[in-house]
Amino acid sequence: MPKVLIADKLSPHARTLFERRGILSEERTGLGEEELASIAGRYDGLVVRSSTRVTARVLEAGAPRLKVVGRAGIGVDNIDVEAATRMGVVVMNAPFGNAVTTAEHTIALILALARRIPAADRSTRAGRWEKSRFMGMELMGKTLGLIGCGNIGSIVAERAQGLKMKVIVHDPFLAEERARSLGVERVSFDELLARADIISLHVPLTEQTRNILSREALARAKPGVRIVNCARGGLVDEQALCELIRAGHVAGAALDVFAEEPLWHSPLFELEEVVLTPHLGASTAEAQEKVALQIAEQMSDFLLHGAITNALNMPSVSAEEAPRLKPYMRLAEQLGSFAGQLTETGIKAVTLTYGGEAAALNTRPLTQIALQGLLKPLLESVNMVSAPAIARARNIEVTTVEREHLAGYRTLMTVEVTTERGRREVSGTLFQGSEPRVVSIQGIPMEARLGPHMLYVRNLDKPGLIGAVGTTLGEAGVNIASFHLGRDRPGGNAIALVEVDQPIGAELLARIRNLPHVLQAKALRFS
16 A cells, blocks of 8 residues: 655645545654655655755655655745656646735735835834834835736736736736736836836746846836745845845835745845745645645555656656657657747747657647746746646647658657747757757758757858857857757858857856857757
8 A cells, every 4th residue: 555754734634635545644744854864765655845855865765665756835946856857756746726825925915015014013012103104105006017927927917906006017928818818018027127116026946037136137127116026035136135225226025935945044134124924925724725635636646546647757648658758758848948948029829740750659748748848948837737728828829730751750840939029940850769859940950969058049151150159168168068050051041059068157148149140149958
């Protein structure tokens, strides 16, 4: 009989559900890494919330019995997903149970910040009656700027509109049709900074979004702006925020998440203009009940029947299909990720074409993982299961085409993305039946392997470009692993894909963009 360890406080109804499904469950909370590692091998499944850290050591100690880790919530920052994948442990989350609760906490913080409620409460409790000191801000007619408008952000927009606020959104993945249905106005990042009276963050923490509200961005924001973050720590430069509040440029902030948690010491503590809560976004009885039951149901299905739902590191495929599909799924994710990392405007449509041997497979999981790769760069909690639903919610039309007969390739997969500015297409194949390769970008032939760190350059086909890029990388101490080129015609448009041994920073990327004949340059990352 399968056995599950519940390592964080969970609704008792989760244990009831496990037992009803024929799974033994045991609750032991407050375990440190060493103690958890010492017992992990006794269980088939491990359930956590945000407190317990599931490290590589814990996962290694749990092998080979430990098969699944379930996160009762969205974020998996406390789980080493890479190590879990390496050891064959499925990581599942419950991505939708916290949405309403987190959105409501965002609205609560906006109200508390606008009316200075925490500071007024402390003053009144201290026996002072400082009515004139706590002048607030009326929300009606003010502009709320949302950075990100996914599941949680859209709920915040709806609630804010109920307060008669105007909502503007910066979200490259938000299609115009979806924006109209939500009643929000899409704007550029710079326009949001210039217009918003309150800025609320609703994006995951990625390399692209880390410190998205940097010192420079905050300085460009509208004077008197207020900042709210219930998404992820690390999105806001907390030190810069403190300094700009002291300088009077930022009127205040309300933060539920922080770069380092728990937050024991911070200059934020000294500022009366700041409202702080200890990561309470998902902390309601209703939300905890939903995510507890959802994760218990998913884990039971997996342990009893092998069904995989809301997995972050495994496709939703049967045991029979998995070995054959594995290289195709890797290719699909890489092609989707390639297109997603180059997409900067709202996506209107995606067409996935499967040719040759790929057309004879179960293409549904391939489509799901391609969409995951496409949407993941900017959207939180995207996995194979949730990606199609997110695409539908954003009015992204997804089309699949299967072509049995091909010329030149045994198998060929193409991801074509239509945005408001144009169309992007990338194609790939499998070398020796298992090694993914890009073979065409925007119709330009090219053969390239996608490594962890890549430089994409679109340029005019002029002499000296290869040497200039190589010299610039060399001067920065960045080693080139491989350099792939393609062009549509002599002297026409060309593309270079350069694999490097380390990440390319913003300053180096800016230097490459300024090279003669370079039209576009982006740093890409692939797992």
